Amino acid sequence: MFESVPxxxxxxxxxxxxSTCKAIQEGFCRYYCKTSGDVYDDILSGTNQVVAHLExxxxxxxxxxxxxxxxxxxxxxNVGHWxxxxxxxxxxxxxxxxxxxxxxxxxxxxSDAILSCDMGLIMGAPLGDELFVQELADILCQxxxxxxxxxxxxNDLVKKTEVPLPHLPSLVNVSSVDAPTxxxxxxxLKSGTPFIMKNVINHWPAMKKWSPLYLIRYFGERTIPxxxxxxxxxxxxxxxxxxxxxxxxxxxxxQADEVAYLAQYELFNHITKLKDDIIPLDYLAISDNExxxxxxxxxxxxxxxxxxxxxxxxxxxxYGYKRFxxxxxxxxxxxxxxxxxxxxxxxxxxxxxxxxxxxDYKDKTAWVADLGPGDVLYVPLHWWHHVRSLSVSFxxxxxxxx
Numbered sequence: 481m482f483e484s485v486p487x488x489x490x491x492x493x494x495x496x497x498x499s500t501c502k503a504i505q506e507g508f509c510r511y512y513c514k515t516s517g518d519v520y521d522d523i524l525s526g527t528n529q530v531v532a533h534l535e536x537x538x539x540x541x542x543x544x545x546x547x548x549x550x551x552x553x554x555x556x557x558n559v560g561h562w563x564x565x566x567x568x569x570x571x572x573x574x575x576x577x578x579x580x581x582x583x584x585x586x587x588x589x590x591s592d593a594i595l596s597c598d599m600g601l602i603m604g605a606p607l608g609d610e611l612f613v614q615e616l617a618d619i620l621c622q623x624x625x626x627x628x629x630x631x632x633x634x635n636d637l638v639k640k641t642e643v644p645l646p647h648l649p650s651l652v653n654v655s656s657v658d659a660p661t662x663x664x665x666x667x668x669l670k671s672g673t674p675f676i677m678k679n680v681i682n683h684w685p686a687m688k689k690w691s692p693l694y695l696i697r698y699f700g701e702r703t704i705p706x707x708x709x710x711x712x713x714x715x716x717x718x719x720x721x722x723x724x725x726x727x728x729x730x731x732x733x734x735q736a737d738e739v740a741y742l743a744q745y746e747l748f749n750h751i752t753k754l755k756d757d758i759i760p761l762d763y764l765a766i767s768d769n770e771x772x773x774x775x776x777x778x779x780x781x782x783x784x785x786x787x788x789x790x791x792x793x794x795x796x797x798x799y800g801y802k803r804f805x806x807x808x809x810x811x812x813x814x815x816x817x818x819x820x821x822x823x824x825x826x827x828x829x830x831x832x833x834x835x836x837x838x839x840d841y842k843d844k845t846a847w848v849a850d851l852g853p854g855d856v857l858y859v860p861l862h863w864w865h866h867v868r869s870l871s872v873s874f875x876x877x878x879x880x881x882x
Contacts, residue, residue: 490619491531491582494612498575499524503607507568519549520576527579530586539583546580557603567605574604578613585620591701594620598703601750602721614752617702624701640801640852641780641870646830648805649842654849654857665763669882674806674847674863677856686757686798687854690874692732699751700725707741713785713816713824732779732872741778744877748773758876761794761856767880776875784867786813786825791879793859797851800873805829806847809862814838829866 498504508517523542530539553573557565577600584593597617604613645651656676660668668675681687702724709717722730722740731740748755754775764771772791780800788809795804807813813825827834827841835841849857850870859865861882 490612490615494578494610494616495524495528495531495582497607497610497612498578499528501575501607503568504572504575507566507572510568516549516552519545520572523549523576523579527582531582539587543580543583543587546576546583549576550580554603570603570605571607572604574600574606574613576600577604578616581613581616581620585616590620590623594624594701595703598721598750602703602705611752614750617751618753621699621701638800638853638871643803643868643870645848646805647832647835648829648846648848650845652845652847654804654806654847656855662762662765666766668858672860674804674849674860675858676849676851677858679854680761680856681758681796681798682854684758684798686754686876689757690799692728692872696725696728699754700728702751704742704747704750705745707743708738710739710783712743713821735779739779739782741776741782743776743778743782743784744774745776746773747775747777758796761796761878763794764878764880767792767882769881772879774877774879776873776877778869778873780869780871780873782869782873783830784865786827786829786864786866787823788862788864789823789859789879790862792861792882793857794878794880795851795857795859796876796878797853797855797857798874798876799853801853801870802851802873802875803868803870804847804849804851804857804859805866806849806859807844807864809860809864811844811864812840813844813864825864830868 504520505517508514508520523545526538526542550573553569553576556569557573559565577596581593581596581600584590584596594617597613597620600613601617654674654676656678657664657668658677659679660677665677700723703721704724704727705719706722706727707717707719727740727742730736748758760771786805786807814827815822816824816826827838829841829846831837851857
């Protein structure tokens with residue numbers, strides 16, 4: 481069934497990698513998990529036989545064993561705090577998801593196989609720099625025929641909504657500069673204040689390709705984590721896993737009762753094909769540290785409450801419109817006391833009574849930037865920023881430490 485795939489190289493290389501991976505073998509020994517280790521070796525050996533076309537029997541039984549092993553690993557991962565769990569268990573989880581996906585694909589269950597890959601990517605952890613799970617998911621996506629290809633896009637999808645500014649103290653409109661050189665960029669950084677760069681990402685393939693319809697057509701079967709609720713500070717905020725096509729059809733192409741947002745997610749580590757549509761900015765060569773790239777995708781009206789980040793930020797607006805309202809890192813914006821929200825302000829700057837609750841608010845200076853397609857906003861380290869989507873929007877943030 482899997483012969484229609486252009487190449488089995490990903491399968492062969494991935495299975496060989498997991499078969500000889502010392503980290504997994506040492507993990508089973510470290511936790512005295514002989515039974516689980518035997519099951520793992522069994523499903524891995526059987527899957528190797530299938531890929532080599534030596535044995536087609538036992539696929540359903542192998543998928544069943546994968547599920548049993550995944551349930552056991554999942555229970556271990558969720559005992560205690562997530563960060564305290566040995567990384568071995570999440571690495572094992574991802575590898576079993578890969579093995580399960582290969583078996584599902586050989587049964588022709590491509591959608592289920594893609595879901596297995598995505599669960600491994602979301603809940604598991606990589607073993608070094610390997611990308612076998614991502615590559616397998618990319619191959620499988622080419623084999624799935626999405627039912628939503630004939631959706632007609634609404635003409636007003638990228639129309640900027642005219643949202644009045646909330647009551648602000650003194651206001652500064654962020655200035656723009658056209659395609660600065662690296663030398664000019666470094667000069668601008670010295671000011672320590674935000675600025676907008678024009679005409680620096682217009683050459684990105686994403687600028688022409690990315691739209692809700694494009695994402696459905698090529699990546700609609702992929703499952704991603706979605707935030708539900710108007711803000712992560714809300715009492716009713718939650719997260720759920722949705723297929724990209726379901727998220728777009730329910731929350732982008734139509735109005736839903738609940739606000740949903742793909743927010744601050746390293747999507748390019750998940751759907752690697754999308755990374756081909758952006759080009760690293762030369763300005764980031766000034767950083768010796770790894771660049772952290774996050775994606776933001778959602779309907780008009782999504783809000784990121786006033787907060788600050790522990791990075792410098794080049795925020796690239798690819799599709800649609802967004803508004804940033806920013807305050808200096810030196811301003812006391814009354815952060816929450818809980819350690820999970822210590823980078824988030826208690827101030828709701830869109831509330832009409834914010835000055836009554838926080839009398840010193842009137843002494844602040846707000847920096848405002850309305851971004852459209854192709855704009856790149858520099859947000860300095862620890863500057864407070866509140867973000868509202870003024871249309872359907874897709875953005876890419878590039879964090880670095882200077």
